[in-house]
Amino acid sequence: MRRPLTSNRKWEAMSQPKRPPQPFEDIVKVAETKLGEAPESFELVQDYLRRFGYLTENPQSEEAAVAGTLDLDTSSALASYQAFHGLPATGIFDEATREMMTRSRCLLPDPQLVGPTFSTTCAWNRTAFTYAFDAGTNDIAGDAERQAVRNAFITWSAAAPVAFREVATNQSPDVLIRWGNAACGDANMTGGVLAHADYPPGCGFFGNALPRPLHFDDQEHAWVIGAVASSYDVETVALHEIGHILGLQHSSVSGAVMASSVSANTTIRALTNDDIEGIRKLYPPTGPIFVKHSGKCLDVEGVSTANGADLHQWDYWGGNNQIFKIEWMETGHYRLIAQHSNKVVDIEGQSTANGAQVHQWDWWGGNNQRFRLDPVGHGYYRIVAKHSNRVLDVSGISQNSGAKVVQWDWWGGDNQRWRVGPAPITARHSGKVVDVSGISLAAGAPVIQWQYWGGGNQRLRLDPVGGGYYRIMVEHSGMCLDVEGISTAQGARIIQWPYWGGDNQKWKPEGVGDGYVKFVAKHSGMCLDVFGASADNGAQLIQWPYWGGNNQKWRL
Ligand SMILES: [Zn+2]
Numbered sequence: 001m002r003r004p005l006t007s008n009r010k011w012e013a014m015s016q017p018k019r020p021p022q023p024f025e026d027i028v029k030v031a032e033t034k035l036g037e038a039p040e041s042f043e044l045v046q047d048y049l050r051r052f053g054y055l056t057e058n059p060q061s062e063e064a065a066v067a068g069t070l071d072l073d074t075s076s077a078l079a080s081y082q083a084f085h086g087l088p089a090t091g092i093f094d095e096a097t098r099e100m101m102t103r104s105r106c107l108l109p110d111p112q113l114v115g116p117t118f119s120t121t122c123a124w125n126r127t128a129f130t131y132a133f134d135a136g137t138n139d140i141a142g143d144a145e146r147q148a149v150r151n152a153f154i155t156w157s158a159a160a161p162v163a164f165r166e167v168a169t170n171q172s173p174d175v176l177i178r179w180g181n182a183a184c185g186d187a188n189m190t191g192g193v194l195a196h197a198d199y200p201p202g203c204g205f206f207g208n209a210l211p212r213p214l215h216f217d218d219q220e221h222a223w224v225i226g227a228v229a230s231s232y233d234v235e236t237v238a239l240h241e242i243g244h245i246l247g248l249q250h251s252s253v254s255g256a257v258m259a260s261s262v263s264a265n266t267t268i269r270a271l272t273n274d275d276i277e278g279i280r281k282l283y284p285p286t287g288p289i290f291v292k293h294s295g296k297c298l299d300v301e302g303v304s305t306a307n308g309a310d311l312h313q314w315d316y317w318g319g320n321n322q323i324f325k326i327e328w329m330e331t332g333h334y335r336l337i338a339q340h341s342n343k344v345v346d347i348e349g350q351s352t353a354n355g356a357q358v359h360q361w362d363w364w365g366g367n368n369q370r371f372r373l374d375p376v377g378h379g380y381y382r383i384v385a386k387h388s389n390r391v392l393d394v395s396g397i398s399q400n401s402g403a404k405v406v407q408w409d410w411w412g413g414d415n416q417r418w419r420v421g422p423a424p425i426t427a428r429h430s431g432k433v434v435d436v437s438g439i440s441l442a443a444g445a446p447v448i449q450w451q452y453w454g455g456g457n458q459r460l461r462l463d464p465v466g467g468g469y470y471r472i473m474v475e476h477s478g479m480c481l482d483v484e485g486i487s488t489a490q491g492a493r494i495i496q497w498p499y500w501g502g503d504n505q506k507w508k509p510e511g512v513g514d515g516y517v518k519f520v521a522k523h524s525g526m527c528l529d530v531f532g533a534s535a536d537n538g539a540q541l542i543q544w545p546y547w548g549g550n551n552q553k554w555r556l
């Protein structure tokens, strides 16, 4: 049975057949146009340029483009449009431009081109958000469109420290998702526009009130799950629109999720490098950076705030000399800012040699202070210095606290793999990892230990939530480790649950030596523990008072 619809607009839309799926079909008929020419209906091209942010002047002013004529203003706007979309910026209306303009796209205008990259508006002032579903689409059986949108939220939360939680429409959601008419109330999507959303509060295009809209045009377009001729994949479009909700504008990078147009019969369900860099710029990953071979973390020696203080590895103890903000600087490169000193990770003397010491220094913009983050699997990254193309490396593959961090040629060693993304958390007693049972996407699914096989339900990320506590987010579901029912009883189960900020979802890692930590739940003071110290696959994780058991010690 279908859920009740909350909007009767839906029924009006259903009573008439959807228009043929040719987007911006009127522009198809406009002839190729050179400077000074005024073919029939050319004003439709000007309307398009105005609608999507290229002809910005007031059409009533004397400076306005001449309606219907490809004049200098219009030519300049066409050239900007062409440059943004990777076409030769000829400033004339040619066949390639017409083809691009007749693709389906998002309603929000394109930004001024600043380079072949993403653009941003602003970030939210928090990293946890709620969303709710209003009317869905009858194009799709059951509630599958909802799961498609949920999947899109999960994809973003796996890429940057943001978390989403579904609530009911009457629970003041931050984002309200709705299928409806082209004239959706806050905008008019008539034509080839598929959907729209809006930017974070303070940067809104349609205002700044909550909830932020995520509106699909259900009147003119056919919505599907997957690649189907003349139809649009819900997850593909939702992924794009959620990027706007988080503060990203359209990207000029062809193929990026945040590119402004999307084709029918296509699915794009993974973020590109451009999208990931954009979201990391808005929400910089911040926290300890563990190295795989030892479980220890990057640390500024002696908590020194001086220029030239060396970086080494050390057991995690929560000092700000172990917390780094990974800040986007330019395409492909970041700087790593130590939180105790506000200085950056720097290769000493701009040396390009193997073995050069890594230390902290004031930021001055050198290429020995800029690093590429290349994923090398399972949530680990190599950290590559721009000036030398060598990577951060724990000297001599040492296990010892105090072992220096140097630069070295990449050879694939675990002493060169640093935890940046969601990655496994391994129990000391069993060698098995934290795992969401059955790869479940359901709230309340039990968290167990299981042999690592590479599933997204076995990779977790620590996002700081203040006071040395972290939410521990699971990659495949976007949910967090949670003590069931906010229980303070010993033996209470660990489940996954959407993040709502409860103290039963906040964990403090505390070093227990040898590159292991315990995780202390804020609400109870008890620790993450494998029930009965079992070494079996499927053993339930619980909270238990700390007694030093190896089933309470975890390797990051
Ligand atoms: Zn868009």
Ligand SMILES: [Zn+2]
Pocket (backbone or CB within 6 Å): 184, 185, 186, 187, 196, 213, 215
């Ligand atoms: Zn709308």
